[in-house]
Amino acid sequence: MLEIRGLEAGYNGKAVVRLAQFTLPRGEHCLVLGASGSGKTTLLYTIANLLAPVRGDIVLEGENMAARRGRDADSFRARHIGIVHQTLHMVNAVSVLQNLLLTQYAAGIRQDAAAALRWLERLGLSAQKDEKPVSLSQGQRQRLSIARAAINAPSLILGDEPTSALDDAACENVMRVLLEVAAASRASLMVATHDRRIERHFQHRLLLEGGA
Ligand SMILES: Nc1ncnc2c1ncn2[C@@H]1O[C@H](COP(=O)(O)OP(=O)(O)O)[C@@H](O)[C@H]1O
Ligand SMILES: [Mg+2]
Structure with a gap:
């Protein structure tokens, strides 16, 4: 379960998003809607603890993440949160498979090549396992970032506009x-999205005011 209380998220001590109270039971899904500039990315990055909150508490599975900083925050994030970024952040010096193994390593989880290969198979990337991420098509890259978000069995998966740039078939x-x-x-x-095509898959909605 994710619980947010008295959150102000922003930069240099100035809030761009405020969220007094928000609860998301484990296994339920929430869409974050709002105009460009309303703070969707800021909110997701704050929940991921990539960005420190200006104030407030973010509690995931009973752990107050905001209290964790540095390596402690990185290791908690790696074990509990999967992130699908708007643009691919992969290590291009190593293969697709090695990128997944690095993700396990970063979380302090035993490197399990069989599990990584199963995810590549499920996402239709088996044939690309030895390629470098840079050589993948856009759709393949996106599936790789989803495989990476999944590999450590997170309790929360955050997606920043994962479908906005896609045609209807790729979006589905x-x-x-x-x-x-x-x-x-x-x-x-x-x-987080402004893509109305995916609304029906989500039980909960969070509308951020402001922005353009
Ligand atoms: N690194 C940053 N430093 C300062 N302000 C930022 C930074 N990133 C985003 N902002 C500002 O925060 C607000 C929300 O941005 P963002 O979270 O990217 O919105 P969205 O994802 O909804 O388009 C905008 O006014 C933006 O200019
Ligand atoms: Mg954004």
């Missing part, structure tokens, strides 16, 4: 894969 495909991946570890999905 990414949504199906995200839901499958979330179901595999009974994770909650929290997806």
Whole structure:
């Protein structure tokens, strides 16, 4: 379960998003809606503890993440949160498979090549396992970032506009894969978007005011 209380998220001590109270039960999914500039990315990055909150508490599975900083924050994030960024952040010097193994390593989880290969298979990337991420197509890269978000069996998966740039068929495909991946570890999905096509997959909505 994710619980947020008295949150102000922003930069240099100035809030751009305020969220007094928010609860997302484990396994339920929430769409984060709002105009460009309303703070969707800021909120997701704060929940991931990539960005320190200006104030407030973010509690995931009973752990107050905001109290953790540095390596402690990194290791908690790696074990509990999967992130699908708007643009791919992969290590291009190593292969697709090695990128997944690095993700396990970063979380302090035993490197399990069989599990990584199973995820690549499920996401239709087996044939690309030895390629470098830079050589993948856009759709393949996106599936790789979903595999990486899934590999450590997180309780929360955050997606920043994962479907906005896709045509209808690719959008449906990414949504199906995200839901499958979330179901595999009974994770909650929290997806920021202005893409109305995916609304029906989410039980909860969070509308951020402001922005353009
Ligand atoms: N690194 C940053 N430093 C200062 N302000 C930022 C930074 N990143 C985003 N902002 C500002 O925070 C607000 C929300 O941005 P963002 O979270 O990216 O919105 P969205 O994802 O909804 O488009 C905007 O006014 C933006 O200019
Ligand atoms: Mg954004």
